[in-house]
Amino acid sequence: MFAQERSNIIKKIVRKHRRMTFAELQQLVKVSPATLRRDLAELELAGDVIRVHGGVLDPSYVRTEVSFDERVVLNSSAKKALATTAALLVPSGATVLVDAGTTCLELGKALMGRKDVRLITHSVALVAAAFQGEASVLCIGGELRKVSGALIGGAALSALNLIHADVAFVGASGLDPAEGCSTTELFEAEMKKNMLSRATRKVLLADHTKWKKPSTIHFANWDGFTDWITDEMPESEQTKHLCASGLKIHKA
Numbered sequence: 001m002f003a004q005e006r007s008n009i010i011k012k013i014v015r016k017h018r019r020m021t022f023a024e025l026q027q028l029v030k031v032s033p034a035t036l037r038r039d040l041a042e043l044e045l046a047g048d049v050i051r052v053h054g055g056v057l058d059p060s061y062v063r064t065e066v067s068f069d070e071r072v073v074l075n076s077s078a079k080k081a082l083a084t085t086a087a088l089l090v091p092s093g094a095t096v097l098v099d100a101g102t103t104c105l106e107l108g109k110a111l112m113g114r115k116d117v118r119l120i121t122h123s124v125a126l127v128a129a130a131f132q133g134e135a136s137v138l139c140i141g142g143e144l145r146k147v148s149g150a151l152i153g154g155a156a157l158s159a160l161n162l163i164h165a166d167v168a169f170v171g172a173s174g175l176d177p178a179e180g181c182s183t184t185e186l187f188e189a190e191m192k193k194n195m196l197s198r199a200t201r202k203v204l205l206a207d208h209t210k211w212k213k214p215s216t217i218h219f220a221n222w223d224g225f226t227d228w229i230t231d232e233m234p235e236s237e238q239t240k241h242l243c244a245s246g247l248k249i250h251k252a
Contacts, residue, residue, distance in 0.1 A: 003039065003042075006029060006031065006035075006039055007039055007042065007043060007048075009029060010025070010029060010036075010039055010040070010043060010049070011043065011048050011049070013025060013028055013029070014048075014049050014056055014057070014058050015058050015060075017058075018057070018058045018060075019055065019056075019057050019058070019176075019214070020055055020056055021054055021055040022036070022054055022055055022056065024055075025055075025056060040056060047059065050216060052179075052182075052214070052216075052218060053179070053218050054179075055179075057214065078207040078208075078209075078231040078252070079102060079103045079106045079207065080106050081231055081252040082103055082106070082107070082205050082206075082207060082229050082230070082231060082252045083103065083106035083107040083109070083110045083205075084110060084252065085229050085250055085252040086107045086110070086169060086203060086205055086229050087107060087110040087111055089167065089201070089203065089227065089250075090111060090114075090117055090167060091166070092116040092117070093116055093117070094116075094117050094118075094165075094166040094167055095117075095118045095120065095164070095165045095166050095167075096111065096117055096118065096119050096120065096165060096166065096167050096168075096169065097120050097121070097163070097165040097167070097168035097169065097170075097195045097198065097199055098111075098119055098120070098121040098123060098126060098169050099121075099122075099123070099168075099169060099170045099171050099191075099192060099195060099205075100121070100122055100123035100124075100125075100126075100148055100149055100150035100151075100171075100188070100191075101123075101148070101170075101171030101172075101205070102171075103171050103205045103206070103207070104123065104126075104169050104170070104171050104205055105123060105125050105126055105129075107169050107205060108121060108123065108126040108129065109126070109129055109133075111135055112129060112130060112132070112133030112134065112135050113133060113134055113135070114134060114135050115134045115135065117135050117136075118135065118136040118137075118138065119135050119136070119137045119138070120137075120138045120140065120163060120165060121137065121138075121139065121140065122139070122140040122141075122142060122150055122151040122152065122156050122191060123149060123150060123151075124144065124149045124150070124151065125149045127139045139151075140156050140159045140160065141155055141156065141159065142154075142155045142156030142157075142159075143155075143156075145185065145187070145188065148185075148188065150188055150191065152185075152187040152188060152190075152191055153187060156191060157190060157191065157194055160191070160194040160195065160198055161194070161198075163198050164198055164199075164200075165195075165198055165199040165200070166199065166200055166201065167199055167200070167201040167202075167203060168195045168196055168198065168199030168201070168202050168203065169203045169205055170192050170195055170196060170202070170203070170204060170205070170220075170225075171204075171205050171206060172192075172204060172206045172210055172215075172219075173210065173215035174210055174213045174214040174215035175206055175210045175211050175212070175213070175214070176212070176214040177211075177212065177234065177238050177241075179214065179218060179221070180218065180220050180221040180222045180224065181204065181206070181218070181219055181220045181221075181222075181224075181225075182214045182215040182216065182217055182218045182219060183215055183216075183217050183219055184215050184216055184217065185216075185217065186217055188217075189217040189218070189219040190219075192219045192220065193219050193220065196220060196224055196225070201226050201227065202224065202225045202226050202227070203225065203226065203227040203228070203229060204220075204225045204227065204228040204229070205229050206228070206229075206230060207230055207231045207232075208230055208231055208232035211232075211234060222242055222245050222247055223245045223246060223247070225247055226246070226247070226248065227247070227248045227249075227250060228242070228247055228248070228249050228250070229249075229250045229252055230249065230250075230251065230252065231251070231252050232251070233249060233251055
């Protein structure tokens with residue numbers, strides 16, 4: 001079979017199935033792993049597929065990134081409900097790492113009136129809101145990523161390595177039932193990984209619209225979290241599977 005024929009077959013298969021493991025795709029295409037990897041590399045360069053750890057995605061299946069201002073108003077009532085539930089998990093005297101997403105921004109605002117907590121964040125929007133709050137706030141500096149309002153990069157990662165928090169609240173751009181959580185940008189994925197590694201309790205804040213809509217960069221498996229706060233529970237079998245891994249799911 002010629003390379004162009006294989007490429008057309010691969011594109012049709014991926015469009016039909018939307019997401020596949022490397023092994024599943026190889027079984028259908030019937031080529032060697034090395035050949036399939038070369039074909040996928042070329043297809044990715046052309047924008048026809050997206051390669052992820054252990055598999056491949058149809059680009060239309062991936063959740064695309066919108067601006068920070070657009071995300072602030074999307075599902076705003078659900079985000080406020082998640083924030084209210086999340087704030088109840090924060091004990092007096094806690095040091096709290098807060099991610100830069102819009103749902104985490106709502107949580108930060110919910111905690112801002114408390115004098116008994118210390119917030120640590122790389123969210124420019126949350127730092128701006130801190131002028132009106134009572135909570136102690138430590139800002140992690142770095143390079144500004146305007147589309148998300150996050151401070152990222154080497155300086156921010158180095159600062160995180162000096163921190164230990166009681167709780168970390170982290171958002172996600174997409175959730176996959178098997179593979180876990182993903183986001184849209186490599187440096188933001190590294191920030192999320194590091195935040196989770198610096199906290200005792202690791203809480204995911206993500207509403208139901210993220211479910212089964214993975215994004216480009218994987219940053220955590222489900223066992224990387226102790227808790228998940230969402231507005232709708234997954235299907236019963238998937239909920240059982242997630243809880244069996246030790247994850248506690250809270251419905252806002």
